[in-house]
Amino acid sequence: MLVMGIDTSTTQGGVALLSGQGVICEYTLNIKATYSERLLPLIDRALQDAGITLGQVEGFAVAVGPGSFTGLRIGLSTAKGLAVVGGQPLVGVSTLEAMAWTLPFCTHQVCPILDARKGEIYSALFRHEGDRLIRLMDDAAIAPDILLRRIQQPTVFLGDGLVVYEGLVQSQLKELAFFPPLAGRGGRPAAVAELGRRRLLRGDRDDLVQLAPQYLRPSEAEFKRLDKFTPVGSS
CATH class of the missing domain: 3.30.420.40 (ATPase, nucleotide binding domain)
Structure with a gap:
């Protein structure tokens, strides 16, 4: 089963293609450019260099956190979009679990x-x-x-x-x-792909609507909103 793994949890992230024969390709970057700038070009390059079309990918695995709030949203929304377009299954993978897997x-x-x-x-x-x-x-x-x-x-x-x-x-x-x-010391998209592939081979697939980033705590914007609406004098 050919699986694409996507990891945008931290600044060191990227894309990997993995099958039962091993890692076909893996691109990892650790730069300040946002994933809105670099993720789609990385996906396109991985597919082109591997000589694989998006339709040949049989499933997607995406790191769902914890990690960068913005990065996780970009990675998950991209993975969901790709899965919807091709009708392939998608599974989420814990970022920390994928790191330990390495x-x-x-x-x-x-x-x-x-x-x-x-x-x-x-x-x-x-x-x-x-x-x-x-x-x-x-x-x-x-x-x-x-x-x-x-x-x-x-x-x-x-x-x-x-x-x-x-x-x-x-x-x-x-x-x-x-x-x-x-x-x-950093994460690897190939680890996300392999853990996701194991789930997919068991017949697992996550609901595209329900699958969400695992933030573990409110975002900075939510903290500010909660502070704004905290009654004066409350403890």
């Missing part, structure tokens, strides 16, 4: 962290058992200190949250903290 057969638990700003991170905990990924903690928006206090065993950390919090993780966990090389 470290197969890791003997330690895996902790992806994304910078959620406002002093928080998006995070979860996973463990690999053979070719299965076992979730140990639900996706959460959490203060780094609270997460680190929960970790009592060797853990591999990855994700863009390390840009801000690697020093904190190292100082608090010391020999319990492990970090992949720079090339292995």
Whole structure:
């Protein structure tokens, strides 16, 4: 089954085409240009370079977060549009789960962290058992200190949250903290494609109307709107 994976959760995202024979192509960028500028050109290039038409894609997988609110909306709306045009099934994939999937057969638990700003991170905990990924903690928006206090065993950390919090993780966990090389710290669209392909092969498909980004907390605009309508003197 030929699947297109789309990941726009963080600045490091892109597009991949994957089949039962492996990754056909994968394009990943980590630049400041918005996904409204770069996503469709990446999709077009992937299809052209692979010599594949959109109609040959048998299913779509899209990262649904947590992550960048704007990026997630662009990725999900694009994936939905492509699925509607061709009538192919679409499934959503947890961004953090897809990141943990990139470290197969890791003997330690895996902790992806994304910078959620406002002093928080998006995070979860996973463990690999053979070719299965076992979730140990639900996706959460959490203060780094609270997460680190929960970790009592060797853990591999990855994700863009390390840009801000690697020093904190190292100082608090010391020999319990492990970090992949720079090339292995970000997400991969091919991981989204593979996890999505597994679901599609089981016959899963998400409802295009109901499938939504997993924000985990209100957006900045929603925070401002809530503040605006909070009664004076309320606690």
